[in-house]
Amino acid sequence: MKNHFLWIFLLLLHLQSIGQSTKKPVIAFTFSEETIRVDGLLNEAGWQQSDSITTLGMVEPIENGAPTYNTTVKVLADAKNIYVGITCFDTQPGAIVAFSKARDSELEDEDYLKIIFDTFNDGRNGYIFAINPFAARYDALVSNNGESENSNWDGPWDAKTSINTNSWSAEIRIPVSTLTYNKKLDSWGFNVERRIQRLLEVNRWSGISMDYKVGQTLHAGSLSNVPLFNSGIGLTPRVSLTGKLTQDGTESANYDLKPSLDITQRITTDITAQLTVNTDFAETEVDSRQTNLTRFPLLYPEKRQFFLEGADIFDFGISLGRSLMPFYSRRIGLYNNQEVPINWGAKVNGKVNNTYFGGLVTQTGDVNSVIPSSKMGVLRVKQNILKESSVGMITTIGDPGNRNNAWSGGIDFTYQTSTFGGNKNFLIGVWGMYANREGLDGDKSAVGFKIDYPNDLWDWFVQYRRIGDAFEPSMGFVSRNNISTYSAKVAYMPRPENRVIRQHQFRFSPSLTTDLNHNWESYELSFTPINVSLESGDNFSLNFAPSGEFLKDSFYIAEDVTIEPGAYHWSSFEFEASTASKRAVNGTAAYRCGGFYGGNLDQVELQLNWRLMSFLILEFSYENNIARIPAGDFSKELLAVRTALNINSNLNFSLFTQYDNESESVGSYSRLRWTFAPLGDLFVVYKHNIQPKITDKWRQDQNQLIVKLTYGLAL
Template sequence: MSRSKFLCVFSLFFLFAINSFSFDFKIPFVEKANIKIDGKLNEREWENAYTVNDLTQQEPVPGGKTPYKTVVKAFCDKNNLYFAFVCYQPENTITIHTMLRDGNMRGDDYVALILDTFGDGKTGFMFQVNAAGTRRDGLISDPEYISTDWDGIWTAKSKIYKNKWIVEIKIPAVTLQFRKHHPFFNVEFYCFVAKDIITFRWVGTTLDAQPYDVKLTATMKGVDRLSQGKGISFSPYAVTKINKNYENGKHSTLQGEAGFDLRWNITPGIFAMLTVNTDFAETEVDTQQINLTRFPLFFPEKREFFLEGSNLFDFGVGLGHDFIPFYSRRIGLYEGNEVPIDYGVKVLGRQGKVSVAGLYVKTRDSYNLPGTDFFVSRLAYDITDNFKVGALLTDGDPDGVSDNTFTGVDAVWRTSNFLHKKKNFLIGGWWGDSSGDTTGDDTDGYGFKIDYPNDLIDANISYKKFGKDLNPALGFLPRPGTKQLSGGIAIQPRPKGRLGEFVRQFFFEFFGMQVRNVKGYIESWRIFTAPINLVTPAGYHFEFNYAPQYEYLTDDFEIAEGVVIPAGGYRFNRERIEINMPRSKSLQFGGRVWFGDFYNGRLNQWETYMQWSNTDGSIQLTVEAENDYGYLPEGNFIERLWQVKLIYAFNPDFVISSYTQYNYSSGEIGMNNRIRYTIEPGKDIFFVWNYNWQRFDGESLFNSRLTGNQIAVKIRWTWRK
């Protein structure tokens, strides 16, 4: 694709009009509320709160009548926002599966609210609470995506009655970012009834309304007197660790550490964070994956410091995991091991039409790597309500020796009222280049995406070019030196009449991708089809897929130990069958099986799961297994990955969890046990106990040897002023 054609794509941004939705209300203000968050709503402030008398069904039948009713109340005082949801629903129909913070609530009855605190329809916060009072929150930067690894400091409690359940929420102003004396926030309210799979919303009540579209919100006035105080948050920690290595004579080490995070609001909309001697002892372990490709796997960020404001660093459109210019796991981690961080600084927020995100981190000497400085900066500017441009700069190399810099620019035009028909539409593009200690002159990349993501028709096309010398050292780029074209369409009708009694929605999919090298030769192509893909009104999911594909191996590929596929071109067909039970069931089974040709042989992949929880969600057991059986002329192979997660919760603030993973090919067994006790939001005690075993060749699983364990006790306390 020529540069001139690429620039022509950007010119399309200016051809569309700006549209907005109008839904205004004003919440009462009290100087200092005397509220106990307990789910009872027996204080006088709730009598005078602004009240939304009911939400409207969005899915499956927009505006349809149901036996359910949801009342929402809201007000604020100087330091907090208060919300309450009253969900009229018989007690014996309420569904709960989890009490784990940020747990999977897709099969639970829950309520949620979205806050766009800058009132510009760009970014936002999501706060979600199920009927057990379990909290889930996240950062929004895209109408279809939310980062739920962020944990804000806020309070929520629920209480179940005979014919209703109530959720009471308090969100401190200091948890949010907003402009001082700004007259309004944008807000949207949700309620989900798991038994009947019904979604209720206040504003976005069409089937095309995307779940996290902060433009489809109401204007909530009365927040101009909210104060973040001095905007200072101080979070010291202390941790004690005991490490025992059984491979070197059961050698044990005792280690004590302390550090802190300091947050200061530079302006009401922009804040700075300082972290000193950063520790991640309480961070959840990675979920292991089986890799049958010749490219590296992607693992999401889980560390709290890097998650804070992570949505402001997002760059480009249509990139997915094909290219992430700033991949924060490049900092403080080396080959899966933690690299100590001496200190780090972040600056995040919005001022007017400008959003800013900056990061500086200094790591310590470790694993024969010298201490290294890392710097990342991201700026974005809103030209109109729908059109945004931005730039990204990263500097530093994890090896601590090389110089590396990446610079990039991007632009996106996005609307939820395309051609005045309340349809979603997006067009965007990006360009970037790396420099430093690198060879070659093909160091840039660029691409675009056009997307029409709607309920009946979901279609998109994207193009990405990555130079063979493009090397973003702080990024994730699994296939440099390629040109990637992808796109397709999904037609998703919702049948009515007699057929609608058996099928809620069909998903007929046809998507394709092609990857060429810089010389124009095809390296990969794949067509994914779904001739059968449906969900029933009860929530059962049935799917059959047919996926022909092609792979060209430039070098011999060792897919498993001792099994080497020769270089050359391979054309083969894969098929998949997938069945899932409704998520609202207390006992769920499901899985998928891929089968068919694979390179010059065959491969069968079985992925199954079982999940059980008791009625109040205090106990949850999840078992997942992947078993792959390959049959190739060069040899047969087996890959297995088994995972078991057990959770017991005394209440949403006191949770014990255990996560065990077994990888057959490496013979490694890992168990991560965690106790988290939240005294109050922002004040936590963690107890973490990790076990590791090794199964050696020729030995059974039950004869695995203990290779090490680690115990960590961490206290984290937050003061705000």
């Protein structure tokens, strides 16, 4: 058996070695003694003298085709900053699709420029900066070796744009203190991507393949002549003062004033340490409510900035998704949906040679002697091996409820290549974890593997997971234990040569879950015979899914509705249509119908986006689940409305209101953010919740007004 694995591994190495070898394009830094004014106009002398990228290559709709419009890119540097100047030629500037102005806007559905820096030049990680014609800024960290982006990361940088008669241009300034990098290198990985939304066209400088994503920095070009930057002493202190005025129900309002301190210290250019004291996350947006029609807990995303900085290092395994995480940072500072104060936290992350590492430790306070104070920590180490692969470990210690002897550990190995059989992506990942804590008895382990072939024409995977009955990591997340899960997907996605259809997708996704004694618990066979993306940007799909559940215990699904144990089998149909986001009014509609626990379930989901003006956007979403089953009839509704008023990329206001008929409460969250300096922000937040009394009259549940001022300096 060992010889079989050895031969397989040698075969993979051989297939990787015969991949296409292409020479990387190169652009050089130009050092500028001149002060560059970031105004969107590339009129300083340094821009005229700098090295240039004169055109990009088309990725979509025709791979390696000639771009409809040219794009020029230039890169300057002074002692402390990196400047990128880009000119996007377009003979119809009035037809440019741009509507976002707020910081951290998702720009995928409009014209944008995206630049990537691989500051360790190892083809595995990187920084992503994107901007649209209205100067809305988006930044992210390359995650999962370029397969995804951690868009919650925020770094200090600035950009301005200008729309002209035959082009739009962008001028970007990135303080070198924003980046971690290897100061011994004289070249970095670098790439540029431009999207022309009305044409659904994507152009890129390097890695021109529909199978590759721009975040796969192994296929980036080279940015040479990296200067010896002056990072100063590498210290960035940020002081915040938060005032809160809170009123619960009819009680008297109370006021709280809280200072906090965040310090970032660059130990070396590639190692960064952070300290937070008396931490406050008052400006963090509330969670969007979710409907749960299962017996398993839901996962909510992390939004707090301290935990998002360097979060990519804690990625574990491949494609574990939303059902299993060895480290889930929301375990810190939140306990049973109640906020817990964080007295202090410290973290360090960086790279030494080919080893990435990250560590985090926090101390939480107690809450009215009900939730005890607790110290928690996590350590992650990942070693680069071969060309794109890695092996790593993760360990956590501590428990949110301060239960004794709480720790967990895991190891993972990922073989990855983007030159499989020539120029295709291929991954094999294996992982194992163990969790321990006072009160856990049984199988505390979890193991799994995945073989993945994620490419444009064919996309398939096979996956297996085994999760013990006592696997409950104190600082992780697992939606379901005591199971073995077998899952797969095969998708064939041809691109016909016509003027109507951009791409078809035919997909089959089976999954089977058993208990550890191999007795079936659930299954699903998902068929997608129709999924069509049109050249207009519109999309429609049809899905059919036979499913089944075997319940060993009853579970509560809605008020006065409990589903009893037994075997249930049903089938469901889904139709979904979405209109192109390039339109001022666009949206998505989905309708599902079919069986559900011995009865029927009808589901409707609607989403509408309306750009009333260039600075005013309205988003509406609605979901209704109507069940008629033997256990009882019920409906679950969600309604949410978001209004965004974006004066510019540094001044914006949003109002988010949501209602669900399960809690019967209306919650609103409004936030004004003014970024008055690269490290200075003023937040004004108002939270308001109301719910009905038995008499059907609405009563006030909670009001809270928050004002937070934060300011920092890069020293």
